[in-house]
Amino acid sequence: MRVTPSRLVCQQAVELMSDYLDGALSWRDRRRLERHLAECDGCTAFLEQMRVTITASGVVTPDDLSPEALSTLTELFERYRKSD
Amino acid sequence: MDDTALLARLLDGDEKAFVEIVMRYNESLTRVARYYVGSEASAEDVVQETWIAVLRGVDRFEGRSSFKTWLFRILVNRARTLGVKEHRIVPVDPLTSDRSVSPSRFDQVGHWSEPPVPFTDAIDDGIVNEPIIRMVHEAIARLPEAARAVVTLRDVQGLSTTEVAELLGLSEANVRVILHRSRARIRSEVEANMQVGGS
Numbered sequence: 001m002r003v004t005p006s007r008l009v010c011q012q013a014v015e016l017m018s019d020y021l022d023g024a025l026s027w028r029d030r031r032r033l034e035r036h037l038a039e040c041d042g043c044t045a046f047l048e049q050m051r052v053t054i055t056a057s058g059v060v061t062p063d064d065l066s067p068e069a070l071s072t073l074t075e076l077f078e079r080y081r082k083s084d
Numbered sequence: 085m086d087d088t089a090l091l092a093r094l095l096d097g098d099e100k101a102f103v104e105i106v107m108r109y110n111e112s113l114t115r116v117a118r119y120y121v122g123s124e125a126s127a128e129d130v131v132q133e134t135w136i137a138v139l140r141g142v143d144r145f146e147g148r149s150s151f152k153t154w155l156f157r158i159l160v161n162r163a164r165t166l167g168v169k170e171h172r173i174v175p176v177d178p179l180t181s182d183r184s185v186s187p188s189r190f191d192q193v194g195h196w197s198e199p200p201v202p203f204t205d206a207i208d209d210g211i212v213n214e215p216i217i218r219m220v221h222e223a224i225a226r227l228p229e230a231a232r233a234v235v236t237l238r239d240v241q242g243l244s245t246t247e248v249a250e251l252l253g254l255s256e257a258n259v260r261v262i263l264h265r266s267r268a269r270i271r272s273e274v275e276a277n278m279q280v281g282g283s
Contacts, residue, residue, distance in 0.1 A: 009194030018264035044198025057239035
């Protein structure tokens with residue numbers, strides 16, 4: 001029988017998720033995590049939730065600017081852009 | 085429209101392009117500035133100075149880095165200078181001592197006792213739904229300053245871990261730890277929200 005090098009429990013697995021998604025895990029840790037994920041629905045759901053969290057973070061809705069902010073910007077633009 | 089196209093329009097003297105760039109980055113710039121300076125008002129001053137520097141210097145922007153990196157570098161240089169003047173001590177991230185998941189969710193061996201369930205209806209055709217986006221951004225706004233700066237640069241603006249570390253003067257290892265704890269915290273806030281709102 002092959003010796004399995006220390007199997008992960010869920011509480012350890014969750015600590016590797018972020019680096020896993022960023023491709024920053026060592027080859028060995030990646031393999032241990034993938035092996036764990038293959039047989040753990042809870043951790044698979046956790047990983048998916050992390051993925052959704054990151055994707056949602058990257059959705060940027062442009063800020064609405066107040067009329068005052070807009071007029072300040074126009075002023076800046078006139079002063080620093082057109083005068084050169 | 086992407087940044088390069090907007091920049092080209094800005095160089096042609098198009099004021100609307102400038103306003104659009106501001107709308108795109110103003111909030112993220114303010115959050116990152118807040119890491120260095122002592123108040124929201126100071127952060128807003130730094131952001132305004134940054135826009136002036138952009139207007140003055142955009143002709144010299146050579147595109148060797150992305151516009152985004154160039155922009156945040158201008159901001160960080162100014163914010164850091166003001167922070168030093170204010171004798172502000174750059175905050176250490178309090179999350180680093182946190183667990184990313186509450187230990188109560190695991191049994192004695194470390195297996196889930198209360199396993200997470202996938203966020204239902206979170207994604208349609210690869211697009212995350214609106215309520216989750218809102219929850220996530222609200223959770224980011226509530227993060228401590230250092231964590232908020234890291235998440236804003238890395239996950240909101242998509243800079244690399246190396247760029248984030250360089251901009252904030254942190255080690256890459258440190259950025260990765262802060263990032264992980266922050267993402268985990270955001271995840272758990274969304275999860276808690278879904279349990280209240282959903283089922």
